[in-house]
Amino acid sequence: MHDHSHTGAAHEHGHHGHHHHHGPGGHNHAAGITDERRIAWAFGIIVVFLLVEVAGGLFSGSLALLADAGHMASDAAALGFSWFALRIGRREATEQLSYGYRRMEILAAFVNGLALFFIAVWIVVEAVGRFIEPVAVMGLPMLAVACAGLLANIVAFVVLNGGSQANLNMRSALLHVLGDMLGSVAAIAAALIIMWTGWMPIDPILSVLVALIVLRGAWHIIRSSGHILLEGAPSGVSIADIKADLEQNVAQVSDAHHIHVWSMTAEQHLLTVHVVPRTGAQPRDVVAAIKARVAERFNILHVTVQVEEDGCADTDEASGQCCG
The missing domain is CATH 1.20.1510.10 (Cation efflux protein transmembrane domain)
Structure with a gap:
């Protein structure tokens, strides 16, 4: 078992920022x-x-x-x-x-x-x-x-x-x-x-x-x-709960979607999420706030966040709704 920590970095692709923060895996x-x-x-x-x-x-x-x-x-x-x-x-x-x-x-x-x-x-x-x-x-x-x-x-x-x-x-x-x-x-x-x-x-x-x-x-x-x-969600964790929690309790987040949560082992859980930030929120602040909230509320330390500053990047053409 081992400890690992990767510092989050911002990657700008067009108008969308992709920010990845991999917290400590909790291995010893x-x-x-x-x-x-x-x-x-x-x-x-x-x-x-x-x-x-x-x-x-x-x-x-x-x-x-x-x-x-x-x-x-x-x-x-x-x-x-x-x-x-x-x-x-x-x-x-x-x-x-x-x-x-x-x-x-x-x-x-x-x-x-x-x-x-x-x-x-x-x-x-x-x-x-x-x-x-x-x-x-x-x-x-x-x-x-x-x-x-x-x-x-x-x-x-x-x-x-x-x-x-x-x-x-x-x-x-x-x-x-x-x-x-x-x-x-x-x-x-x-x-x-x-x-x-x-x-x-x-x-x-x-x-x-x-x-x-x-x-x-x-x-x-x-x-x-x-x-x-089968990469199912960890026990006691649901995508609906994560979405609602991020949108209600993270001030910088307007919308959370494309959420995937799974486990590498019974002890190591992972999360990826796309978010639309509120007006004026800085991408790095959004990533930091989400990481802190997810660790506190769901005990998930390995988090990847895609910040979509111009709105949802995956809108369905037929319905106009955000995919995921």
Whole structure:
């Protein structure tokens, strides 16, 4: 993560001034490095225990353990991808990639969400098979492995929980590990019930319960990251609100239009807007006032403003109304 600030400059083209002010992006290299290290540590913990859980699941015959192992395999891949995305996301922008590689974080979160979704579906399918053809499960080995898995997941969760909660990658990584924790708890409960009662269906039943919880979280990650990839407006922000706010609260602005607002990541939002200034307002003053207002009201620090001093430059010929 990184800090960047570009000083606004006025460019006169004919009768229209184009003023761009890119405020600080709010990124911090140190925070990014911390998130990378947290994900790397969690990755190591998950990979080591994944091998233990696969062996334990195969030995005991437990679907709950194998389901959790499958989930942990997706976790390992997801955490590795998240680490890579955060790492490459710190690279400087280039002429071809003017915003750098920050969007890699969102791609990673989207892939992670899809992985969670398909893993959960796989668990449900396997559970249905177990209901049709019950499989004997060894309760004691299952209990031992599940308890060790819960401990490993708790450690990984604590490591990740100290990272940035606004970062979709960290949130998806936390969700993966939380799903594993729930899977371990379900496996422990199933093992105890099997040991006490011998009732084998509890293994697939609790597996389905965990799958449904994971599906809900996966949908949230897919929806959030997909919204950003589609360049939707940040949560709680609308174009109508921005237009009304600028026209009512910025004294130098007569009209605001052609407004576009989107997110580069869950933490970095961007805005472009065309404005018609009031009589006598200086373009640089208009840009400064808009930047200050948008930062204060909508927490958007990366702003590009086109000042149209002779009125709207994009009037529709048929209606005579300003486009956008």
